[in-house]
Amino acid sequence: MPTAARDIPSPNGFHPGDLARTVSSSFGTLDLSTSPTATFHSPNNSFGGPPRTSAKQLKPFATSDIKVLLLENVNQTGQTILKGQGYQVEAHKSSLPEDQLIEKIRDAHVIGIRSKTKLTANVLKHAKNLIVVGCFCIGTNQVDLKFAAENGIAVFNSPFSNSRSVAELMIGEIICLARQIGDRSNEMHQGSWSKVSNGCWEVRGKTLGIVGYGHVGSQLSVLAEAMGMKVIYYDVVNLMGMGTAGQVPTLEALLNGADFVTLHVPELPETKDLIGEKQISQMRNGAYLLNASRGSVVDIPALIKALQAGKLGGAALDVYPNEPGANGPTFNAELNDFTEDLRKCKNILLTPHIGGSTEEAQSAIGVEVADALVKYVNYGTTIGAVNMPEVSLRNLTQDEPNHVRVVYIHKNVPGVLRKVNEVLGDHNVDKQMTDSRGEVAYLMADISNVNTSEIKNLYQNLEDLGSRIRTRVLY
Numbered sequence: 473m474p475t476a477a478r479d480i481p482s483p484n485g486f487h488p489g490d491l492a493r494t495v496s497s498s499f500g501t502l503d504l505s506t507s508p509t510a511t512f513h514s515p516n517n518s519f520g521g522p523p524r525t526s527a528k529q530l531k532p533f534a535t536s537d538i539k540v541l542l543l544e545n546v547n548q549t550g551q552t553i554l555k556g557q558g559y560q561v562e563a564h565k566s567s568l569p570e571d572q573l574i575e576k577i578r579d580a581h582v583i584g585i586r587s588k589t590k591l592t593a594n595v596l597k598h599a600k601n602l603i604v605v606g607c608f609c610i611g612t613n614q615v616d617l618k619f620a621a622e623n624g625i626a627v628f629n630s631p632f633s634n635s636r637s638v639a640e641l642m643i644g645e646i647i648c649l650a651r652q653i654g655d656r657s658n659e660m661h662q663g664s665w666s667k668v669s670n671g672c673w674e675v676r677g678k679t680l681g682i683v684g685y686g687h688v689g690s691q692l693s694v695l696a697e698a699m700g701m702k703v704i705y706y707d708v709v710n711l712m713g714m715g716t717a718g719q720v721p722t723l724e725a726l727l728n729g730a731d732f733v734t735l736h737v738p739e740l741p742e743t744k745d746l747i748g749e750k751q752i753s754q755m756r757n758g759a760y761l762l763n764a765s766r767g768s769v770v771d772i773p774a775l776i777k778a779l780q781a782g783k784l785g786g787a788a789l790d791v792y793p794n795e796p797g798a799n800g801p802t803f804n805a806e807l808n809d810f811t812e813d814l815r816k817c818k819n820i821l822l823t824p825h826i827g828g829s830t831e832e833a834q835s836a837i838g839v840e841v842a843d844a845l846v847k848y849v850n851y852g853t854t855i856g857a858v859n860m861p862e863v864s865l866r867n868l869t870q871d872e873p874n875h876v877r878v879v880y881i882h883k884n885v886p887g888v889l890r891k892v893n894e895v896l897g898d899h900n901v902d903k904q905m906t907d908s909r910g911e912v913a914y915l916m917a918d919i920s921n922v923n924t925s926e927i928k929n930l931y932q933n934l935e936d937l938g939s940r941i942r943t944r945v946l947y
């Protein structure tokens with residue numbers, strides 16, 4: 473059930489927007505709007521960073537200034553939290569084609585997406601005000617994470633809220649494939665009674681081979697053992713098996729030894745066509761292949777050939793190389809020419825990327841990602857970000873007047889901290905934390921006894937440093 477809007481918990485219950493509207497000494501955030509003439513590529517930022525906010529435009533935080541664009545039917549729980557903050561929320565049921573996305577993203581400070589919306593460098597470079605992306609799903613392969621980080625855009629996801637849902641779908645499909653339930657059901661729908669036991673099996677005692685033993689793979693492992701299956705797994709990392717599951721040293725060993733092979737790896741250059749003709753030939757005759765990871769992981773024409781030749785006993789696909797952005801009768805056109813052949817294969821289960829689509833998963837993801845977005849927008853906290861260093865400071869209290877929080881995202885090069893602290897040096901730096909990830913570093917500092925008249929200078933001096941990617945002054 474959707475939960476009601478609520479404040480994001482902070483150690484002291486302090487909420488920046490409450491005070492920012494009324495007193496200059498309160499803690500709020502920078503007005504994020506940029507000059508209409510601001511260009512995306514700034515001359516002294518070799519990353520081609522975000523536009524500079526003119527110091528003249530600085531004003532205390534007002535949550536109502538924050539524009540949030542939500543695509544792909546983000547769950548009501550997430551929408552409620554974001555609206556509860558007073559943000560302007562525009563929500564769409566589906567993803568948008570690139571040209572429409574570019575138009576919509578121009579003004580947004582926050583965008584929330586799922587697996588279909590491609591936030592490429594070409595799209596992100598039009599997002600002049602964007603400070604954060606929320607992926608309301610597990611996968612983040614649809615976002616150019618490096619480009620985002622180098623342009624001061626943090627990206628958050630929900631690392632495991634739908635893992636159990638995917639694992640349960642796999643269990644259902646393993647039994648459906650073993651018993652050819654998809655075909656029997658189709659026959660009945662078409663008015664044909666066909667009672668057979670040939671080629672139908674119990675799963676008890678069979679071997680499940682899990683490729684990618686992360687959040688999904690390990691959950692599936694526990695469920696499969698509970699049904700009496702033997703579990704082996706292959707992963708590029710050495711991992712302890714759940715129960716009596718055992719890691720095998722190579723993908724080939726897994727393919728040789730399993731009756732059912734399930735795929736749970738991320739989309740990476742190394743996982744493209746991880747299962748092709750050669751790998752399928754290494755599988756047992758009559759084995760089953762299930763893919764709930766990403767469409768790029770399986771070479772579909774090779775799979776079709778193996779099913780047609782009877783090499784495999786069946787397959788289940790939840791993900792495809794090209795997936796439609798919205799529900800509707802776009803199936804054939806979007807899923808490429810081979811779809812027709814795929815649909816004609818025997819004992820193949822085709823589902824429309826529903827692995828994580830349960831009420832439980834979607835509602836938990838809505839809360840988790842919306843909370844992370846609010847903490848980032850209101851406080852600058854990057855805990856859980858997938859492309860930025862993780863930095864957090866205790867929130868300010870109401871009895872700490874005239875405080876300002878400085879967030880300075882900058883190139884990870886020598887000498888920056890000295891220069892930043894020279895700028896901050898006229899004030900008392902109460903607390904500071906800094907960390908780096910690759911070429912990008914993130915500094916957060918709370919400084920006290922700052923008059924509002926000094927904030928513009930402070931901001932401008934930080935913006936003028938050559939290392940700057942993005943400056944936020946929260947007051």
Ligand SMILES: NC(=O)c1ccc[n+]([C@@H]2O[C@H](COP(=O)([O-])OP(=O)(O)OC[C@H]3O[C@@H](n4cnc5c(N)ncnc54)[C@H](O)[C@@H]3O)[C@@H](O)[C@H]2O)c1
Binds near residue numbers: 709
């Ligand atoms: N169908 C769906 O609705 C759905 C839902 C959730 C996740 N997913 C997909 O499933 C993927 C896995 O999810 P997860 O939460 O278990 O991710 P995870 O990051 O927890 O686990 C992935 C595992 O794959 C391993 N791995 C990476 N490259 C590998 C390779 N080349 N060979 C073998 N192992 C490799 C990693 O070491 C890791 O242990 C996600 O990245 C996402 O793309 C799909």
Ligand SMILES: O=C(O)[C@H](O)COP(=O)(O)O
Binds near residue numbers: 586587588610611828
């Ligand atoms: O990455 C994920 O979490 C899954 O692929 C689910 O994606 P979805 O939220 O677009 O269904």
